[in-house]
Structure formats: structure tokens, C-alpha cells
Amino acid sequence: MGAGELHGRKPEQDVIAELVTGARAGASSSLVLRGEPGIGKTALLDHAAAAAGDMRLVRGAGVECEAELPFSGLQLLLRPALGSLAALPGPQREALEAAFGLGPAAGSEPMLVGLAVLSLLTEYADETGLLCLVDDAQWLDRASREALLFAARRLHAEGVVMVFAARDGEGSFPAPGLAELRLSGLAPEAAVALLDRHPLTPAVRYRLLAEAGGNPLALLELPAALAAEGGSVFSPGALPLTSRLQLAFHGQVSRMPEACQSLLLLAAADETAELAVILRAAATLGASVEDLAPAECAGLVLRGDADGTTTIRFRHPLIRAAVYQRAPLGQRLAVHRALAAALGSPAHADRRAWHLAAAATGADEEAAAALERTAARARERSGHEAAAAAYEQAARLSIEPAARARREALAAEAALEAGDVERARVLGGRAARRLDEALPVTARIAQVRALADFWQGSYPAAHRLLLNGAGLIRDTDPGQAAALLVQAVHTSWYLGERQLAATLERLAALPLDDADPLAPVRRYLVHLDQNRSERPPPLGDTLAAVRRRGRAPDQALMILCGAALALGQDADAYELATALAAEHRARGGAGRLPTVLFFMAEGEVFTGRHLDALATATEALGLARDTGQQQWVSQFSSVLAYLHAAKGEEAACRRNAEEGLAGTTAGAVSPGAPWAYWSLGLLDLGLGRAEAALARFERLTREPMRHHICATRSAPDLVESAVRMGAPDRAAEPLARLQRWAGSVRQPWADALVLRCRGLLAADDQAEAFYTAALELHDRDGRTLEYARTALLYGEWLRRARRKAEARWPLNDALEVFNRLGMRPWAERARGELTASGVQDQGPAPAEGVAAGLTPQELQIARLAAQGLSNRDIAAQLFLSHRTVGYHLYKAYPKLGIASRSELKDFADQLGL
Numbered sequence: 001m002g003a004g005e006l007h008g009r010k011p012e013q014d015v016i017a018e019l020v021t022g023a024r025a026g027a028s029s030s031l032v033l034r035g036e037p038g039i040g041k042t043a044l045l046d047h048a049a050a051a052a053g054d055m056r057l058v059r060g061a062g063v064e065c066e067a068e069l070p071f072s073g074l075q076l077l078l079r080p081a082l083g084s085l086a087a088l089p090g091p092q093r094e095a096l097e098a099a100f101g102l103g104p105a106a107g108s109e110p111m112l113v114g115l116a117v118l119s120l121l122t123e124y125a126d127e128t129g130l131l132c133l134v135d136d137a138q139w140l141d142r143a144s145r146e147a148l149l150f151a152a153r154r155l156h157a158e159g160v161v162m163v164f165a166a167r168d169g170e171g172s173f174p175a176p177g178l179a180e181l182r183l184s185g186l187a188p189e190a191a192v193a194l195l196d197r198h199p200l201t202p203a204v205r206y207r208l209l210a211e212a213g214g215n216p217l218a219l220l221e222l223p224a225a226l227a228a229e230g231g232s233v234f235s236p237g238a239l240p241l242t243s244r245l246q247l248a249f250h251g252q253v254s255r256m257p258e259a260c261q262s263l264l265l266l267a268a269a270d271e272t273a274e275l276a277v278i279l280r281a282a283a284t285l286g287a288s289v290e291d292l293a294p295a296e297c298a299g300l301v302l303r304g305d306a307d308g309t310t311t312i313r314f315r316h317p318l319i320r321a322a323v324y325q326r327a328p329l330g331q332r333l334a335v336h337r338a339l340a341a342a343l344g345s346p347a348h349a350d351r352r353a354w355h356l357a358a359a360a361t362g363a364d365e366e367a368a369a370a371l372e373r374t375a376a377r378a379r380e381r382s383g384h385e386a387a388a389a390a391y392e393q394a395a396r397l398s399i400e401p402a403a404r405a406r407r408e409a410l411a412a413e414a415a416l417e418a419g420d421v422e423r424a425r426v427l428g429g430r431a432a433r434r435l436d437e438a439l440p441v442t443a444r445i446a447q448v449r450a451l452a453d454f455w456q457g458s459y460p461a462a463h464r465l466l467l468n469g470a471g472l473i474r475d476t477d478p479g480q481a482a483a484l485l486v487q488a489v490h491t492s493w494y495l496g497e498r499q500l501a502a503t504l505e506r507l508a509a510l511p512l513d514d515a516d517p518l519a520p521v522r523r524y525l526v527h528l529d530q531n532r533s534e535r536p537p538p539l540g541d542t543l544a545a546v547r548r549r550g551r552a553p554d555q556a557l558m559i560l561c562g563a564a565l566a567l568g569q570d571a572d573a574y575e576l577a578t579a580l581a582a583e584h585r586a587r588g589g590a591g592r593l594p595t596v597l598f599f600m601a602e603g604e605v606f607t608g609r610h611l612d613a614l615a616t617a618t619e620a621l622g623l624a625r626d627t628g629q630q631q632w633v634s635q636f637s638s639v640l641a642y643l644h645a646a647k648g649e650e651a652a653c654r655r656n657a658e659e660g661l662a663g664t665t666a667g668a669v670s671p672g673a674p675w676a677y678w679s680l681g682l683l684d685l686g687l688g689r690a691e692a693a694l695a696r697f698e699r700l701t702r703e704p705m706r707h708h709i710c711a712t713r714s715a716p717d718l719v720e721s722a723v724r725m726g727a728p729d730r731a732a733e734p735l736a737r738l739q740r741w742a743g744s745v746r747q748p749w750a751d752a753l754v755l756r757c758r759g760l761l762a763a764d765d766q767a768e769a770f771y772t773a774a775l776e777l778h779d780r781d782g783r784t785l786e787y788a789r790t791a792l793l794y795g796e797w798l799r800r801a802r803r804k805a806e807a808r809w810p811l812n813d814a815l816e817v818f819n820r821l822g823m824r825p826w827a828e829r830a831r832g833e834l835t836a837s838g839v840q841d842q843g844p845a846p847a848e849g850v851a852a853g854l855t856p857q858e859l860q861i862a863r864l865a866a867q868g869l870s871n872r873d874i875a876a877q878l879f880l881s882h883r884t885v886g887y888h889l890y891k892a893y894p895k896l897g898i899a900s901r902s903e904l905k906d907f908a909d910q911l912g913l
Helices: 011-023 041-052 072-087 090-099 110-125 142-153 188-193 201-213 216-229 241-254 258-269 276-282 289-297 317-325 327-342 348-361 365-380 384-397 399-417 421-432 438-457 459-473 476-493 495-510 518-528 538-547 553-565 570-586 593-605 610-626 630-647 651-659 671-687 690-700 709-713 715-724 729-743 750-759 763-782 784-800 803-820 826-836 857-865 871-878 882-896 901-907
Strands: 029-035 056-061 130-135 162-165 179-182 300-304 309-314
Touching: 011 041, 011 090, 011 162, 011 348, 011 784, 041 130, 041 162, 056 072, 056 110, 072 090, 072 130, 072 142, 072 162, 072 365, 072 651, 090 110, 090 421, 110 130, 110 162, 130 538, 130 715, 142 384, 142 610, 162 384, 179 553, 188 201, 188 216, 188 476, 201 216, 216 241, 216 671, 241 258, 241 317, 241 495, 241 518, 258 276, 258 289, 258 317, 258 327, 258 476, 276 289, 276 309, 276 327, 276 763, 289 421, 309 317, 317 715, 327 348, 348 365, 348 384, 365 384, 384 399, 384 421, 399 421, 399 438, 399 570, 399 882, 421 438, 421 763, 438 459, 438 476, 459 476, 476 495, 476 538, 495 518, 518 538, 538 553, 538 570, 553 570, 553 593, 553 709, 570 729, 570 871, 593 610, 593 630, 593 750, 610 857, 630 651, 630 671, 651 671, 671 690, 671 709, 690 715, 690 729, 709 715, 709 729, 729 750, 750 763, 750 784, 784 826, 803 826, 857 871, 857 882, 871 882, 871 901
Parallel strands: 029 162, 029 179, 056 130, 130 162
Antiparallel strands: 300 309
16 A cells, blocks of 8 residues: 555654654654554555655564574664764774674674664764664564664654554564554544445445454455455454454465465575575475466565565565465475575575574484574674574574583573573573583573572572572682672672671682682672771772782672772772773663663762762663663662752652662562662751651661661761751661761761761760861861751851851851752751841852753763763763764753853863863
């Protein structure tokens, strides 16, 4: 059905017209069309292609039998745009070339391919705009799907429209974050207009309208099938409409000559669509190109040309399904053997492996080994889902139990790398049942299963797996056992103080190989035990020791970031997190970046750099959503809740805290729970609700959160809440824990917090000494927010002591900081105290600094531009297109009062550079 022949789709056509119009104006958008087979999705894509006019167009489709071949769908889609590859940044270009087999396997981060797709679409769009259409998206291989969805979610101002069409109930095309349009059946008048093409009796017409339910394909195909097959397509049994359509198509196929049917079955089983490949295989079955003529005359298949290669395709995917699914098993096996023989060149090794597997009737080591090689190649190209499928099938075809367990373990690892956590858990469990026969893979299986459980929020199960795995190999492989226990430190963190201490004790008891890069990491981590009083070594010394021995795994370095923050070494932790973030940005590690950005955001919050923390957390939350990392969605939502709480923005704080608390279970807290409780407590404290605040903070003092960083850092807020509501005794135990912690970490700012708390609890003749000593330490350490919090309390104490003139300087200092950070409740409190001390109320002051008017993303981009980075450099760092970067700069300039990029350097100080 051509674009001009659509019936009853005016609303859908209007939606597409709006997207195209937006693209012509430079805006980008994406849309998923969903509906049953034959409902008109392809016709709408045809209409969109016709409506694009002079816009550039790329169009592709998922193919069911290509679903296990990594990047196959993406390569076909982007073939017209490959001429723009040279304009991409080097790492992106190399990643895409490797994915398409155009260059050496780079072993790059999976999301780097998605970023390269975004950049390539942006470049190819040029000034005219670009329409990207993907049909049968439910059959895209996962690597292609993830890359395209990553690009779609990060579209903004490129003039690119991406439209995906996906079937209901077949395969899966989850696309959270993208707009969707569900197609229903045609209205009766439109259905009648389609049916008018056939001379039908009134009774048959009524029956067809009822059976088709407004499905356009059924309205077009069932009348012809009815004429040819009599009543078979309406036989009793209430077959689903899709099955009736398949039956109708199969009726057409079954009337073809036998040799023609063999050719059609080869075409249905082959994913290349290359006529030359199909004919080579057909020769072994006694068929030739002439035998295809009846199917072409009947319109079942169409010949085409792609880059000089003659192809054949079915008129509708349901014809392919009817041909393959209704063929006898013996014929399907023979066809796959013929295709495997026809695909003998190295370039077709992956396809040959899958055909060998499809032709196998039992264990087959040749097919298993070929699939394992295919999986390894897919993994090198970041096609982890395809690798998992190939390893899993190789395991099924394995003869030896040990080989089966090893391949299942590899499949579980690849599934985890692909983000398919449930599949990784199942595969890992299956492999674990063969442990007696394949002990060398014990640690690998334990680690994969534990990570799968961890990412699903099953912290106790993950922790048990790591401990059990380490115990099994403690004597045979102590180095790997230590690696498992280092991971177990992370899982125990979410379970409670007792579990953490027990895990650290196990780690300390393992034999120590001083040449192992993990040895310094282990020495550092044991200081997380709350019962240890000695000062931990500086993180810098630990990292230097690691470097002398090689490089520890990224996971261990990330754990070091968190441990350093827990041990009060904020500056060192921030420096390490910043370095790791730069590495991940350079290699396109969008999937791993949220982890290190979390430690950066924590460091920025702890040092009162709220504007920086807002930019970091906002970027990371977007990345976490785009890459499906629910743990970090929880964490960053709670960090944003804290920043909103500091400003007194109650609705935003509660909304984000609620998302941070989602997923809490009886056995463990949600990842974002500690920050969420701190945020809600800070909100209540700032708004004068001391009793509610104290209840929030006391929740942090109980298991399983009492050892968390938030529990420690929020202790001064708890003490202030307890004093404000007249219950200082409830602050005694939390203050004692804070004092023990400060004594072990030996940081001036930590000592200052203890002094502030002691000032709050002290008798009037002793409080001043504590406050002044705390302010001196704050001043020396440079943490202006903590200085302001203490100065406010000291000013309040002075004013209550009727020393109004002396109270004014600390209150003014506090007010200046609160105004600058936009902390409205705290500024109002300081302003009220100043008024009570005799200073005329000047009214609320706006937040200072031009940067305060920028959105987090505008601020981040403006900073990078002020450092001299080009739009393309900034885009590569932030996983955006260069046109989106330009758009945000264009929006930032008026807010900064400038007209060009060259003026940005004058704002370096105000931008926090």
C-alpha cells in the first residue's frame, strides 16, 4: 500500500508529519509504532519515507533469523551513511568499524557503539535532516537494538527522527523513555473501503469484516485465500488472526512446484537474502534459479539489489514465517546443512556456525566449537548478547560435561555484560550444578551469579555466593578467592555492619601475595572495620602500591573510591573518581561512568559544591536511565533529593527520595535509601520540623545502614535535631560513633564537626570554646558550607546570650554562603537571627553568580567550552551529539550575558573553573 493509499490513518499521519516538520527545524525525536502483524506499521513507515521529501533517509529492518548476529541490523540500516564515518572521533569510528567487521576488533565499551551511531546520524543528517526508519524492530539483534536505543534517547537538536515499528507479542523491543504510538484496527468505514476491492457477497463481506477486526493485511489477503481455499481459513477453532494469515500465505506456497518450495524454504532459513548464496545451497537440493519464477509471478518474493548484490525478500514477513514454520523437520535440517556448506568462506563463519547448529540433531562438537569461536568474535565486537546466545547453544551441543560447564559459564558472563541479568543468573545456576565435573570454573561461575543477584537487588544471595565461591577455592587459588572477597565487601555493605566486619575478617585471613595488585587494596579495605582505631593509609599511597604491581581491575578501583569516602579521604577519593571518569569518557564507557560519577557527586556534596554535584548527578542519572542501571537511578535520585532538600524544595526532594527508596526489601535496603533518609531529614530540619527530622536521622543509626557514609556524615544533623526538640540524650550514641570515626580518620573537617556537636550539647559557659575551635578548623580546611552551618549555630548562641553585636559577623558569614548556594530555609533562618540581633531585614537575596541561572547541562557544557574544548570534544565526553552541545551553548550565552564562545573565558571563576 503506497503512502497515498492509506485508509483511516489520518491521526497517525499527523503525528509523523509533526515529527518531520520538527526535524526540518533542527529538532530531534523518536517514536515506536506498536501493533499486531498486518496492522499497517510498514505502510506508515512507507508514508513517512514519502513525506520526508529532501530529507536524508536510512531504512532497515530486523530479520528473525539474524537475531543472534551482532550488529547485523545496524550495519544494514547505516550502510548509506558510512561515507560519513571519517568525521567521527577516532575511538567512535574504530568502535563502529570493529562492530561492522570493517576494522580490527577494538574490545571497546558497548555504549561507545551507541555514541558512534548518534554521531554518525548527526553527521549524515547534514543541514537537511534525517529520517531513520526501522521495521520489525522486535527482531533486531540485541547489539543493534541497544546501540540504536542509546542514540534515540540522547537525541535533542540534530534534526534526526527515528521511527521504530515493532510487533506485539513477538520477540521483544523494550524501549523505555521513547514515545509510543499503538496502532489499532481500522474504523469500519476504512475497513469497508479496503474490502471494496473484491467482489464479495454481503454474507462473506460481513464475515470477513468481523474476522479481520480492522487489520489491513487481513482485509487484503483473506478474500484471495477464501477464493482459493474455500472455507479453510475460517474453519472452526478460533485460530488467532496471525495464524489465519500464515495459513492463507502457506496455501499460496503449497501450490508452488516442489523445487520452488525448496528455494523458498532456503530463502526463509537464510539471513543473508543473497541470491548467490541461496542458489549455491539450492544446487545440492536439485533446484536452480529458474525454479524461483512461479513464486515471483505470484508476488510471494521480490528481487532487489543492495550494494551491487542481488537479493530476494518475501513480500511480507508472515510469508517467511509460514514457509519455515510449516515445513517438515527433515526438510528444515536438510536446508540448514545445505546453507552451512554454501557459506564456507571465512567472511561467513558466523552464519555457517548457526546453520551447523540448526542442522544438528544431538551433541555435535564441530558445531559447538564453531559457535564458541563465533561467540568469541561477537564478544570482541561488544556483541555480548549474541555472544551469550552462541555460548549457550555451544554448551547444549557439547559432548564433554567440562566443556559444557565452561561454555555455560562463558554464556553467563556474556549475558551479564549484555545487561541480561536474569539470563545470566539462570545460566550461572545451570553451570554451577556441574561444579564437581568442572572445578576450575567455580570462581567464574560464583562471580557471575553473584553479580546477577546483586544487580537484581538480591544482596544476601549475592553475598552468600561470593563467600561460598571464595571458600571453595581458598586453598587452590587464593588470589581469585581474594578477588571474590573484595567483591563481597561491596555486597556486605548493603547488608549491615556485622556482615561487613565478618567479610573483612575473612579477607584479612587469606594468604597475601605481595606481588598481586589486589594486595594493597586488601590492606586498605580492612580499615572499613568500625572496630579498628588506627589511621588508614593515604589512598594515594595505596594507589601507588597498586601501580607498582600492575593495574587492579576497575571494579576494585571503584570499591577503593567508596572506601576512601567512608574513611574520610574525600579529596583523594574525588581525585581517583575524576581520573577514572576521564578514562571511561575517553573510551566511551557510558555504562560504567555512573559508578564513578556517584563518587564524584558524593565528594562534591561533602565539600559543599552543590552546583557541581547537581551537574554531576543530573548527567549520571540520565546515563543510568539510558543504560538501564536501576541501582544508580536509585542512588542519583537520592543525591538529587539531598540537593533539593538543601534548597528547601520540598516537592522535588520528596519525589526524588521516593524513587531512591523504591526497591527496599526485608533483607536489604534499596541502594539509594541512605541518601534518601538523609535528604528527607535535612529537608525537615531546614524547614523547622525537628521531631520529624530526628526520626529520619535515627533511621540511619539502625541496621543495615548504621555503618554507611550517610549515617556518619548526617550525625551532626541528628545532634542538631535532638537539641532543637529538647532531647539531647538521643544524640549521645550517634555522637560517640562520630567521635570514634573522626578519631580514626584524623581529618580537620571531621574534628570540626565533632566540635560543632559538642558546642550544641555543652553548657553555656563551655559552648563558645567549641564553636570557635570548630570555625578555626573549618576555615583552615576550606569547607565553606560546614563553616556556614557552624557559624549559624554560633551566631544563634551569641544572640541568645544577648551578645547581639558579636552575633552579627558569624550570621552574616553564614547568610552569604546560604544565599550563594540557594539554601533558602537556612538563609531565612540566618536572616531572622540577624533581624533579632538588630540588623534591618534586607529581604531575600538572589543566588549569586551567573552560573546559578544555567541548567546543570548548560553549566557542564559551558565549563568545558571555557576550557577550550570544541563542540565535538564536549560531545564525546558527555555522550551527546555535537549539535546538542551547540544548542545548549546557544541557550547558555544569553543567561551569561555574552554573545560568543570567546567570551566564556572571562567567566571561568564564576563557572567554577
